Amino acid sequence: MAIRHLAAAAVSLALAGAACAAESRGPVTNLPLPRYVSMKAAKGNVRRGPSLTHKIDWVFKRRGMPLEITAEYGHWRRVQDRDGAGGWVHYALLSGVRTVLVEEDMLTVHSRPDTRAPVTAAFELGVVARLGECEPAWCEISAGGYSGWAPKKKLWGVAPDELRE
Structure with a gap:
């Protein structure tokens, strides 16, 4: 259990450090942060952290919905909607098509x-x-x-x- 907590802390530190060092560029894609994308899928799980082991907080259910990417970690993107609600979504659920x-x-x-x-x-x-x-x-x-x-x-x-x- 202690190893899991240390791993979570390491991810948090890496994300914080990446955000500072990136100077408005994603550490994975080198694309601008923040930036807008849309939901490619009709349904997408929104997680507390950037992995399948993190709890699903809610589900986006509207294909084409515009979202703002605020952070990147591996194949995961931290997104938020118009109301500021968000979390981590797998990049395969997102599209560069702008809405x-x-x-x-x-x-x-x-x-x-x-x-x-x-x-x-x-x-x-x-x-x-x-x-x-x-x-x-x-x-x-x-x-x-x-x-x-x-x-x-x-x-x-x-x-x-x-x-x-």
Whole structure:
């Protein structure tokens, strides 16, 4: 039992050290931390630590849900959702396909990144939309066969300063 506690402490120290030494780069992938991804699977166990021996705290059950990766350890990624809930998920359950969560009910999207442009659709609160191009204040999103430009500040899953072509 003491060996198990020592191993857990060693993992914690390694993760803390990796986070400091990485300077916003993942020690496994060398990709930026934090960064956004989405759920590839329709169901994914969220664990207390980065291994199958750690307890499952809950299960993500929404394919495409945007998540933020905050740490890496081997094949495991520490993620959190829009509400800050999270834990460790196996990397095979995640996708690099970018999605966002609509944070305003009946969010109108426009044909161009301009409030005066024609409205192309309105998305309900909580809709998961595919993320396209992003400018400083606007992002192009699509869901359910509809697409348009929405103010970035009304979406979760994209950094405020993020630009995408």
